[in-house]
Amino acid sequence: MTQIADDHAYLCIEKLSKVYSTRDGEVRALNNVSFTQQRGEFISHVGPSGCGKSTLLMIAAGLIPPSSGEVRVGGRKVDRPRTDIGIVFQSPVLLDWRTALGNIMLQAESRKMNRREASARARELLATVGLSGFEDRFPHELSGGMRQRVSICRALIHNPDHLLMDEPFGALDALTRDQLVLDLQALVSERRMTALFITHSIAEAVFLSDRVIVMTPRPGSIDRIIDIKLPRPRTLAMRETPEFADYSREILELFLARGVLREHRSGAEKESGNERNSGFTRLRTTAR
Amino acid sequence: MSETADSPVFAPRQGDPTVGDSEAGAQRRRRRNIRRDRVGSVIYPIGMMVTLLVVWEAAARLFSIPAYLLPAPSAIVMSMDSNSAVLIKESIGTTLEILLGFALSVGVGVPLALAIYLWRPFARAVYPLLVSSQAVPKVAVAPLFLVWFGFGLMPKVLIAFLIAFFPVVINTAMGLAALEREKIYLARSMGLGPFATFFKIQLPNALPSIFAGLKISITFAVVGAVVGEFVGGQGGLGYLLLIANGNMDTALLFAGIVALTVLGVVLFLLIGLAERLVLPPHAVEHASFGGETM
Numbered sequence: 001m002t003q004i005a006d007d008h009a010y011l012c013i014e015k016l017s018k019v020y021s022t023r024d025g026e027v028r029a030l031n032n033v034s035f036t037q038q039r040g041e042f043i044s045h046v047g048p049s050g051c052g053k054s055t056l057l058m059i060a061a062g063l064i065p066p067s068s069g070e071v072r073v074g075g076r077k078v079d080r081p082r083t084d085i086g087i088v089f090q091s092p093v094l095l096d097w098r099t100a101l102g103n104i105m106l107q108a109e110s111r112k113m114n115r116r117e118a119s120a121r122a123r124e125l126l127a128t129v130g131l132s133g134f135e136d137r138f139p140h141e142l143s144g145g146m147r148q149r150v151s152i153c154r155a156l157i158h159n160p161d162h163l164l165m166d167e168p169f170g171a172l173d174a175l176t177r178d179q180l181v182l183d184l185q186a187l188v189s190e191r192r193m194t195a196l197f198i199t200h201s202i203a204e205a206v207f208l209s210d211r212v213i214v215m216t217p218r219p220g221s222i223d224r225i226i227d228i229k230l231p232r233p234r235t236l237a238m239r240e241t242p243e244f245a246d247y248s249r250e251i252l253e254l255f256l257a258r259g260v261l262r263e264h265r266s267g268a269e270k271e272s273g274n275e276r277n278s279g280f281t282r283l284r285t286t287a288r
Numbered sequence: 289m290s291e292t293a294d295s296p297v298f299a300p301r302q303g304d305p306t307v308g309d310s311e312a313g314a315q316r317r318r319r320r321n322i323r324r325d326r327v328g329s330v331i332y333p334i335g336m337m338v339t340l341l342v343v344w345e346a347a348a349r350l351f352s353i354p355a356y357l358l359p360a361p362s363a364i365v366m367s368m369d370s371n372s373a374v375l376i377k378e379s380i381g382t383t384l385e386i387l388l389g390f391a392l393s394v395g396v397g398v399p400l401a402l403a404i405y406l407w408r409p410f411a412r413a414v415y416p417l418l419v420s421s422q423a424v425p426k427v428a429v430a431p432l433f434l435v436w437f438g439f440g441l442m443p444k445v446l447i448a449f450l451i452a453f454f455p456v457v458i459n460t461a462m463g464l465a466a467l468e469r470e471k472i473y474l475a476r477s478m479g480l481g482p483f484a485t486f487f488k489i490q491l492p493n494a495l496p497s498i499f500a501g502l503k504i505s506i507t508f509a510v511v512g513a514v515v516g517e518f519v520g521g522q523g524g525l526g527y528l529l530l531i532a533n534g535n536m537d538t539a540l541l542f543a544g545i546v547a548l549t550v551l552g553v554v555l556f557l558l559i560g561l562a563e564r565l566v567l568p569p570h571a572v573e574h575a576s577f578g579g580e581t582m
């Protein structure tokens with residue numbers, strides 16, 4: 001906050017790389033990733049699966065160490081699991097033997113929060129995501145979307161400085177996703193929350209973010225950072241506007257150029273296409 | 289997972305008026321379906337058993353099978369009645385051996401599993417030994433225990449323990465290891481220490497698996513106690529079986545087998561009851577009918 005050179009950034013990711021050593025040799029998951037995040041900013045990462053998005057988030061959470069580079073939060077280097085965060089994983093990671101409320105209260109118990117206040121707040125949060133009346137249900141009595149909502153409430157009950165989410169809606173159907181994206185926007189903007197959000201959905205990223213960081217295929221590095229200048233609060237109808245489409249298109253074209261997405265063309269076109277852009281073909285083969 | 293497990297019960301059948309019905313009505317019907325299912329799971333096996341007994345009784349009378357070969361069920365019941373005092377007395381002795389053997393299995397097995405889970409070098413040293421030790425036929429070790437520990441309670445308890453502790457160790461170790469990485473990550477992000485993580489997350493997470501081990505263990509303990517009594521018994525149901533055998537009193541032999549079976553089932557059910565008290569309802573179903581849900 002005081003003497004740090006990195007202007008006023010809240011989160012500072014600097015030259016981050018991660019190499020996993022596996023039985024089949026070394027896997028470079030992240031390569032030289034640097035970016036900063038301001039307080040109150042919503043940043044999304046989009047990229048193909050396997051490009052190191054989860055790895056990046058886990059390193060940012062202090063849960064796994066980087067191979068090189070560093071993470072700073074408020075000017076301080078992260079070298080242990082951060083407890084100033086709320087984290088949401090791709091799966092809800094609920095405890096089967098605790099009710100919806102009990103699962104949220106685990107966070108409160110761990111932090112020795114006042115029980116009564118926390119419980120009231122947990123109920124409030126559940127109501128916000130449309131789950132009032134489900135407080136005493138066990139996870140197996142809830143649908144996938146409901147479970148993920150509970151896990152979001154668990155990540156918010158302690159008013160964390162930083163919300164980290166790893167493809168939280170990845171396993172849900174489109175309609176449920178839309179609803180949860182709206183819920184999330186409401187929760188985050190109400191609290192002016194700083195959030196790092198990982199997704200493979202272009203629409204989700206554009207809809208929620210102040211900035212979208214597009215990742216390259218493995219080893220993941222930053223391809224482009226896109227400022228999303230759509231007004232807030234964003235509405236579902238906004239997804240049909242030309243501005244929204246332009247942002248989506250920009251990301252889509254990056255994916256096409258990197259061979260993350262491939263369009264199938266007729267034979268003649270394909271050949272000329274390959275000749276015109278040999279780098280494209282090379283990337284395609286390395287991506288496999 | 290649970291959706292697929294429930295679907296055969298919850299899915300509206302064809303022509304079922306559940307569809308479009310009020311929530312309360314549907315719930316009532318669902319509950320009735322479950323009850324019908326439960327009743328069925330009791331009625332069918334009992335019906336089957338009664339049928340078998342009737343056929344057995346009829347065959348024994350019709351073909352006048354000699355009683356020393358195969359006594360009729362009625363003869364067995366009569367033998368149980370006239371020998372009830374002995375049966376109860378010997379059952380108590382055997383139960384004591386089983387329970388002590390089982391308690392020892394849990395007392396040694398759970399800490400051993402913990403050590404295996406928490407301390408890698410120990411796991412490396414002990415695990416292979418433990419698994420290969422299971423290749424030793426424990427019945428063959430029984431005479432050795434007689435030599436070492438005499439004819440009292442001790443060798444029976446030890447044999448029961450020897451047979452029964454392995455499933456406790458394996459299931460506990462497996463249950464502890466089967467924790468998703470995300471749950472550990474979650475605990476760390478909440479600032480939970482290792483101790484609290486263990487008691488709030490890891491141990492409860494392993495409980496269904498531990499209980500599955502305990503259920504196997506208690507049935508093994510019954511076998512162990514009886515083997516001990518066979519080899520060096522001066523009492524107990526196993527010893528009674530030997531005596532009945534020597535006297536060609538096949539009806540008493542069967543009576544002893546029935547007593548052992550009842551004992552085994554009751555002990556098994558007691559573990560199931562403890563499980564029900566400790567775990568939330570659905571986890572119990574998952575543990576006992578786990579095979580069907582996948």
Ligand SMILES: Nc1ncnc2c1ncn2[C@@H]1O[C@H](COP(=O)(O)OP(=O)(O)O)[C@@H](O)[C@H]1O
Nearest residue numbers: 020022027029048049050051052053054055056
């Ligand atoms: N614990 C690990 N050990 C070895 N390799 C890993 C590990 N975690 C991830 N990887 C590898 O690192 C790459 C990036 O993984 P991940 O961060 O999960 O990507 P994403 O979340 O973008 O799909 C993948 O190729 C994956 O196989």
Ligand SMILES: [Mg+2]
Nearest residue numbers: 053054166167
């Ligand atoms: Mg991932």
